[in-house]
Amino acid sequence: MISFRHLAKSFGSKKVIEDVSFDVRDGEVFFIIGQSGVGKSVMIKHLVGLLYPDAGEIWLDGEEISRFDEEQMYPVRMKCAMVFQHSTLFDSMTCAENVALPLRKHKGLKPKEALAEARKRLDQVHMREFADRFPPELGDGMRKRVAIARALTLDPRYVLFDEPTTSLDPVSARRVDKLIRELSDTLGVTSIVVSHDLVSIFSIADRIVMLYKGFVRLLGTPEDFKASSDEIIQQFIHGRAEGPIE
Ligand SMILES: Nc1ncnc2c1ncn2[C@@H]1O[C@H](COP(=O)(O)OP(=O)(O)OP(=O)(O)O)[C@@H](O)[C@H]1O
Numbered sequence: 001m002i003s004f005r006h007l008a009k010s011f012g013s014k015k016v017i018e019d020v021s022f023d024v025r026d027g028e029v030f031f032i033i034g035q036s037g038v039g040k041s042v043m044i045k046h047l048v049g050l051l052y053p054d055a056g057e058i059w060l061d062g063e064e065i066s067r068f069d070e071e072q073m074y075p076v077r078m079k080c081a082m083v084f085q086h087s088t089l090f091d092s093m094t095c096a097e098n099v100a101l102p103l104r105k106h107k108g109l110k111p112k113e114a115l116a117e118a119r120k121r122l123d124q125v126h127m128r129e130f131a132d133r134f135p136p137e138l139g140d141g142m143r144k145r146v147a148i149a150r151a152l153t154l155d156p157r158y159v160l161f162d163e164p165t166t167s168l169d170p171v172s173a174r175r176v177d178k179l180i181r182e183l184s185d186t187l188g189v190t191s192i193v194v195s196h197d198l199v200s201i202f203s204i205a206d207r208i209v210m211l212y213k214g215f216v217r218l219l220g221t222p223e224d225f226k227a228s229s230d231e232i233i234q235q236f237i238h239g240r241a242e243g244p245i246e
Helices: 040-047 070-079 095-105 111-124 140-152 170-187 198-204 222-227 231-238
Strands: 002-011 014-024 029-033 055-060 080-083 158-162 190-194 207-212 215-220
Touching: 002 040, 014 040, 014 055, 014 207, 014 215, 029 040, 029 170, 029 198, 040 055, 040 158, 040 190, 070 080, 080 140, 095 111, 095 140, 111 140, 140 158, 140 170, 158 170, 170 190, 170 198, 198 222, 198 231, 207 222, 207 231, 215 222, 215 231, 222 231
Parallel strands: 029 190, 029 207, 080 158, 158 190
Antiparallel strands: 002 014, 002 055, 207 215
C-alpha cells in the first residue's frame, strides 16, 4: 500500500501541494486528476525519489521512504515502475531488444534469454507480433504498449502512468485503458494514473483523487464523483468552460 500523509511541496515561493493525504490500495487502478499545474505529476515523482517533500511523509509497504537516499531508493524504483507520457524507447533497437534491456541490466539475463523473455512480456501487452519491428515503424499507441511491457519486466508491484492516453487517437487510448485494467485484474499490479482523459477515468478507475489548489478536493469512486454536489467537481468531470473553477 502507498500512503501520502500531509504532503507539502513548494517550488520557490510557489506552493503547489499544501496538505495532501491519501492511500492507494493494493491492486487498484487509482487516478489522480485535477487542472493543469495542480501538482499531479509532482505527487508521483515523490514516490520514486525524483522529488522530495518539504513536509509530510510517504509510506510504501510499511516503510517511510520520503527521506531515503539514492541507494535506499534503488529497491523502491524496482517496485514502482514509471511509464512516462512520451515513450522513451530506443529507435535503433527492435521492440524486443528494448524490452530485453532491463532484463539484461537488472536481472542479469544473457542476451538470448532476455530476448525470449521480452517476447513473453510483449505478449502480455498484445504486441508479440511486433517484437522485431522498430519503434518508429509503429503508431503512438503501440509504442506506449511496448513502453508498458518494458516497465513490467522487473515485475513491479506498482506502475505509475503519467498521462498514458494523452495524444493517442481514441481507439489506441481505449486499448491502453484496457491494458491498464488488465494489469490490475490479471497480474494484481497497482496502477496510479495521472490523467485528464475523462473517458479513461470513468471507464477503468477504481478510485479517484481530485487535487485542487494544493489540497484534496474529493477522494472516491467514479460513482462518488458523479453523485457529488460540489460544483467544482461537476465542472471538472463534465469538462465545462463555465463554472467556479478559476
Ligand atoms: N522541478 C520543478 N521545479 C520548479 N517547478 C516545478 C518543478 N516540478 C513541477 N513544478 C511546478 O509545479 C506545478 C505542478 O506541476 P505538475 O507537473 O505536477 O502539474 P500537473 O498537475 O501534472 O499538470 P499537467 O496536467 O499540466 O501535467 C507546475 O506549476 C510546475 O511548473
